[in-house]
Amino acid sequence: MKDSLEMEQPILTDQPLSWWKKSLNIRTACLYLLPSFFLFAVFLFYPMAKTVYLSFFLTDQQGIANVFVGLENYQYLLQSESFRKSIKATILFVLYTVPTGVMIALALALLTNEKVKGIGIFRTMYASTMGVSVAASSVVWLFLFHPSIGFFNKIITAIGGESVSWLLDPSWALVSISVTTIWMNIGFSFLILLGGLQNIDEQLYESAKIDGASYLYKLRRITIPMLSPTLFFVLTVSLINAFQTFGQVDILTQGGPSESTNVIVYSIYREAFVNYQFGTASAQSVFLFLCILIVTIMQFKFGEKKVHYQ
Amino acid sequence: MKDVELTHLSKSYDMQTEVLSDISVSIHAGEFFVLVGPSGCGKSTMLRMIAGLEDITEGTLTIGQKKVNDLHPSKRDISMVFQNYALYPHLSVEENIVFGLSVKKVPKTQRKKRCHRVAKMLGLTDYLNRKPRQLSGGQRQRVALARAIVNESPICLMDEPLSNLDAKLRAQMRSEIKQIQRQLNITMIYVTHDQVEAMTMGDRIMILNEGKIQQVGPPIDVYNAPANEFVAKFIGSPPMNLAKATIYPDNQTLSVVGRIHLQLPPEDIQRMGTKEVTIGIRPEHLQLATSESQQPGSSKFEVKVSHVEVLGNETLLNFEFAEGNWQAKWNGQWRVNVGDIVPLSLHYSAICLFDTTTGNMIKQPTQNEQHLIQGVSI
Ligand SMILES: Nc1ncnc2c1ncn2[C@@H]1O[C@H](COP(=O)(O)OP(=O)(O)O)[C@@H](O)[C@H]1O
Ligand SMILES: [Mg+2]
Numbered sequence: 131m132k133d134s135l136e137m138e139q140p141i142l143t144d145q146p147l148s149w150w151k152k153s154l155n156i157r158t159a160c161l162y163l164l165p166s167f168f169l170f171a172v173f174l175f176y177p178m179a180k181t182v183y184l185s186f187f188l189t190d191q192q193g194i195a196n197v198f199v200g201l202e203n204y205q206y207l208l209q210s211e212s213f214r215k216s217i218k219a220t221i222l223f224v225l226y227t228v229p230t231g232v233m234i235a236l237a238l239a240l241l242t243n244e245k246v247k248g249i250g251i252f253r254t255m256y257a258s259t260m261g262v263s264v265a266a267s268s269v270v271w272l273f274l275f276h277p278s279i280g281f282f283n284k285i286i287t288a289i290g291g292e293s294v295s296w297l298l299d300p301s302w303a304l305v306s307i308s309v310t311t312i313w314m315n316i317g318f319s320f321l322i323l324l325g326g327l328q329n330i331d332e333q334l335y336e337s338a339k340i341d342g343a344s345y346l347y348k349l350r351r352i353t354i355p356m357l358s359p360t361l362f363f364v365l366t367v368s369l370i371n372a373f374q375t376f377g378q379v380d381i382l383t384q385g386g387p388s389e390s391t392n393v394i395v396y397s398i399y400r401e402a403f404v405n406y407q408f409g410t411a412s413a414q415s416v417f418l419f420l421c422i423l424i425v426t427i428m429q430f431k432f433g434e435k436k437v438h439y440q
Numbered sequence: 441m442k443d444v445e446l447t448h449l450s451k452s453y454d455m456q457t458e459v460l461s462d463i464s465v466s467i468h469a470g471e472f473f474v475l476v477g478p479s480g481c482g483k484s485t486m487l488r489m490i491a492g493l494e495d496i497t498e499g500t501l502t503i504g505q506k507k508v509n510d511l512h513p514s515k516r517d518i519s520m521v522f523q524n525y526a527l528y529p530h531l532s533v534e535e536n537i538v539f540g541l542s543v544k545k546v547p548k549t550q551r552k553k554r555c556h557r558v559a560k561m562l563g564l565t566d567y568l569n570r571k572p573r574q575l576s577g578g579q580r581q582r583v584a585l586a587r588a589i590v591n592e593s594p595i596c597l598m599d600e601p602l603s604n605l606d607a608k609l610r611a612q613m614r615s616e617i618k619q620i621q622r623q624l625n626i627t628m629i630y631v632t633h634d635q636v637e638a639m640t641m642g643d644r645i646m647i648l649n650e651g652k653i654q655q656v657g658p659p660i661d662v663y664n665a666p667a668n669e670f671v672a673k674f675i676g677s678p679p680m681n682l683a684k685a686t687i688y689p690d691n692q693t694l695s696v697v698g699r700i701h702l703q704l705p706p707e708d709i710q711r712m713g714t715k716e717v718t719i720g721i722r723p724e725h726l727q728l729a730t731s732e733s734q735q736p737g738s739s740k741f742e743v744k745v746s747h748v749e750v751l752g753n754e755t756l757l758n759f760e761f762a763e764g765n766w767q768a769k770w771n772g773q774w775r776v777n778v779g780d781i782v783p784l785s786l787h788y789s790a791i792c793l794f795d796t797t798t799g800n801m802i803k804q805p806t807q808n809e810q811h812l813i814q815g816v817s818i
Pocket of ligand 1: 480
């Protein structure tokens with residue numbers, strides 16, 4: 131050990147550091163970044179650039195850019211009745227799913243954060259929707275919503291109500307999809323929120339207990355503020371998820387009836403792969419990207435003030 | 441003012457092993473009562489039972505003659521300081537301090553007044569608008585303290601409040617907490633694993649080991665007359681030296697591994713009634729043997745020094761004795777080298793004797809250095 135130190139020292143001090151040696155840190159860093167940069171480039175940066183590029187063109191059926199049309203694709207979108215409907219459906223869908231989903235997940239997390247025997251069973255149960263694929267759960271809900279043999283209508287008719295065409299009635303279809311989505315997303319939100327709750331020091335509650343604080347008082351003045359970073363994260367992720375919903379729409383309603391569930395990602399899919407209008411589909415994608423970007427930025431700007439980070 | 445009384449209190453978390461067993465003690469109103477013991481002995485559990493944060497498995501707890509076993513913590517007239525302070529990180533210092541008052545719906549102006557009074561007392565006035573994370577460890581400790589005393593509860597519970605502070609700050613906070621307790625005349629129940637804190641702060645201390653009371657009493661009494669070997673080793677720094685010894689009633693001597701021979705008074709031999717004992721001697725009672733220290737009842741023996749620590753005005757000598765490491769503490773600075781042979785003497789009046797089988801004390805030392813200042817006039 132001692133010998134090797136004595137051997138190396140003269141080399142280090144006598145010769146000036148070469149460029150090759152000085153840049154060692156940078157080169158190491160680049161080496162670490164390379165794999166993820168490569169993946170990002172192939173699966174994110176390139177498609178994004180290509181999408182923006184395509185949105186200025188008319189394309190043929192293979193999606194090859196043919197004629198440069200400038201902003202015409204965007205103009206067309208803004209005048210399109212169908213696109214306006216799609217935006218309305220998306221906004222409604224976000225409003226239906228995000229607040230309700232996060233609230234339910236929070237309520238479940240609060241419930242299961244209590245120290246009760248066998249609470250682990252409930253925690254596993256509530257988190258389990260995370261493990262079910264969109265396709266599988268959509269199929270299950272398809273059966274639940276079935277007009278004649280579906281579980282919901284069976285119950286409604288059993289108690290003397292009139293059966294509802296869940297997925298076929300334009301005024302119900304979006305609600306039905308929202309319910310499905312809330313159910314599917316609860317697992318994730320629940321798990322993250324429960325983790326956040328368990329991170330709060332138990333002694334804070336004990337101290338409040340000695341002061342005589344009620345459950346609601348503790349919830350308002352300790353739990354919610356302490357949980358705010360987690361809540362904020364869950365809210366952001368849920369929002370982005372809601373904007374990008376596709377699978378359940380495709381399986382349950384295919385955007386119908388009368389475009390009432392034609393949320394924007396589904397509309398993009400239809401435009402591109404059913405109507406072969408890659409140009410307008412790309413324009414819609416860019417539009418969606420900008421929407422999510424703006425909403426997320428706004429959320430960070432306004433939300434961050436109310437969030438308490440440790 | 442209310443006494444806190446524990447009667448045959450027991451606690452078991454799993455209904456099989458007892459974490460605390462048969463604790464009976466009465467804590468007087470206005471007293472500084474320290475609960476001390478090694479970590480894991482059940483101190484926090486006992487404190488939390490008094491606070492009402494932990495169920496009482498068996499026995500009764502009364503506060504001011506009233507049985508409070510099932511009373512909600514907020515109705516017990518207590519305040520509590522937690523080991524890691526339990527400050528609300530998202531609230532300012534002021535909001536932290538008045539949290540309890542807000543819960544109790546104390547009017548805002550009064551809240552502010554009381555907060556400022558307490559903040560002044562603890563030197564926190566300049567920090568009221570800061571968040572806990574912007575404070576140093578010592579300041580956080582003060583906020584926790586302020587939060588406890590602003591409620592003006594007659595009983596204050598503290599669970600190792602100083603264990604996160606550095607030594608210097610700890611010494612300062614010790615005296616500060618003690619002063620506040622005296623000034624406000626609150627009953628303090630203070631948990632610590634540090635015997636120095638126990639010795640310096642407590643009016644009375646209770647030594648706990650493995651869930652059982654070892655001894656209760658004023659610190660000096662505990663130091664002078666430890667009830668058993670555990671207390672003898674636990675209280676005092678450096679700890680008391682212990683070794684196995686045998687009594688020979690025939691020639692009335694006590695012998696420690698054939699190296700120390702002490703003459704015993706006959707009445708002591710009769711009273712103790714056992715031959716296998718453990719001898720205990722405080723390091724300060726092992727002094728250098730001189731010609732005048734050779735008096736009846738004392739014994740001289742030589743040891744080989746294995747380690748020396750000079751602490752400014754006192755010197756600690758370490759040496760191997762009877763399969764253990766013993767220490768002697770001498771006043772002043774002594775030039776002793778490792779490996780030196782040093783003659784030591786000890787007197788029968790200075791030693792403790794414990795029954796080896798039970799560990800209980802059977803003879804307490806009678807020679808204690810007690811000094812009184814009497815009739816001082818200026
Ligand atoms: N919530 C609990 N559940 C089960 N055992 C516990 C719990 N809290 C403490 N104990 C056990 O009780 C014993 C005493 O713990 P504690 O009172 O915290 O000790 P101390 O404060 O003296 O270090 C320890 O052996 C510990 O493992
Ligand atoms: Mg403890």
